[in-house]
Amino acid sequence: MTPVTAIRIDPDDNVATLLANGAAGDLLRIDDAPIALSVAVPHGHKVAIAPIARGDKVIKYGFPIGIASTDIAVGDHVHSHNLSTALTPDTSFSFTPAAAKIVAAASSGPSFRGYRRADGQVGTRNEIWIIPTVGCVGNLAERVARIAAARHAGRIDGIHAFKHPFGCSQLGDDLGHTRALLAALARHPNAGGVLIVGLGCENNQLGALLDGIPPESRTHIRSLAAQAVEDDEAACLALVDELVADAAQAERSDVPLADLVLGVKCGGSDGMSGLTANPLVGRMGDAVAAAGGRVILSEIPEIFGAEPMLLGRAVSRDVFDRAATLIDDFKAYFTRHGEPVSENPSPGNLAGGITTLEEKSLGAVQKGGRVPLTDVQRYGGRASLPGLTLLEAPGNDAVSSTALTAAGATLILFTTGRGTPLGFPAPTLKIASNSALATRKRGWIDFDAGQVLADGFEGAADALLTLLVDTASGRETRSEVNGERDIAIWKSGVTL
Secondary structure, three states, rough: EEEEEOEEEOOOOEEEEEOOOOOOOEEEOOEEEEEEEOOOOOOOOEEOOOOOOOOOEEEEOOOOEEEEEEOOOOOOOOOOOOOHHHOOOOOOOOOHHHOOOOOEEEEOEEEEEEOOOOOOOOEEOEEEEEEEEEEHHHHHHHHHHHHHHHHOOOOOOOEEOOOOOOOOOOOOOHHHHHHHHHHHHHHOOOOOEEEEEEOOOOOOOOOHHHHHHOOOOOEEEEEEHHHOOOOOOHHHHHHHHHHHHOOOOOEEEEHHHHOOEEEEEOOOOOOOOOOOOHHHHHHHHHHHHHOOEEEEEOOOOHHOOOHHHHHHHOOHHHHHHHHHHHHHHHHHHHHHHOOOOOOOHHHHHHHOOOOOOHHHHHHHHHHOOOOOOOEOOOOOOOOOOOEEEEEEEOOHHHHHHHHHHHHHEEEEEEOOOOOOOOOOOOEEEEEEEHHOOOOOOOOOOEEEEEEEEEHHHHHHHHHHHHHHHHHOOOOOOHHHHHHOOOOOOOOOOOOO
């Protein structure tokens, strides 16, 4: 019989996670007691380390991740064949004042080389962004960006167009979401200049979008309605030339870590994500928040089942109530459309060893570290307070990462156990939960969090913090090198 390494995360857990593939009869040792696998169990999957009766709770991370649907013997593989979610739309939570802690005052920490903007924000890039109001001028925006990037190569950090299919045939809150999201992107400090291109006849009128941007944030913004000019391409290029001339005057300077706004995201998670990459990113959030900076957590459906881990950090009853309402509203969004709140994990998550949404959420929430929850923002809102902001957005990688950027994230840490090439407007570091992925997809992955299993968190945290600072100071991420820059807008209403 071959020994197999497994890890139990919390003393109360009745399952352990395998760190390598195990065959029937292989031994794993928990508390010096040998446990023989009854069947083959893949890497990242769970095995019972105590008998679990049908109907009993299965415990991981010290919390229930579901209910045993059959009797489970010691050594059995625990997955979708014998573990079911216990999530329902109806949950209630209690505010505990003793658990709320105020964010620490700004302290010394590593600095980075950022761009200090006139409004006090700090960017990690100095780029020109071209934002279409409507999908009809998306190709125009991309064409202008491509020509201007060649024309001005080396003068600034880049020129990018963010094409999307929306802005017309939208009504009410759905149109409002699109407008708020685009207006927030136009205020982002990584954009030294912004060209907003409209068509002229769309629902998302250029004037209304500009009205959503404070006057003091419009000094670096130009706009144009394509129907109003004879040569739209030439007119756009002339405006971009002006923006580049102004943006090229900006220079990097030393700024404190408190000026970083960190977005945290996971996508394509596996059984290792909650053990390596997500808690490692949580340590980055702790470092940024301890310096007085802001951390933004989104993906509201991936909080379902892990609410106590997050809500217990609310700094006030008001923040607690707003966060709980946001989570409840998102559950109602599912049920209104006839979907169960537990309609997750994805096929990739399941293959990687995650069985229930409770399990996925308990791993995902760790990206927020121990940062006190200080604010709650709806979709299209902006993070403005030190500490952790909970932001309304779905779990979809592109939609939530775009929302993180619009909320002000100047750097995104994106953990993954399966891998993805996708990139977003803010520089995005891809952090692999396992070393096999980091080795196999070097063209996608920026950092290997699998090393914490062998070397512990301290060295990996130091290395990731160094990479974070270097990236904020201008080092390109793999997705930037690969030209992966996209946005996605949350479609929440009817289409005319």
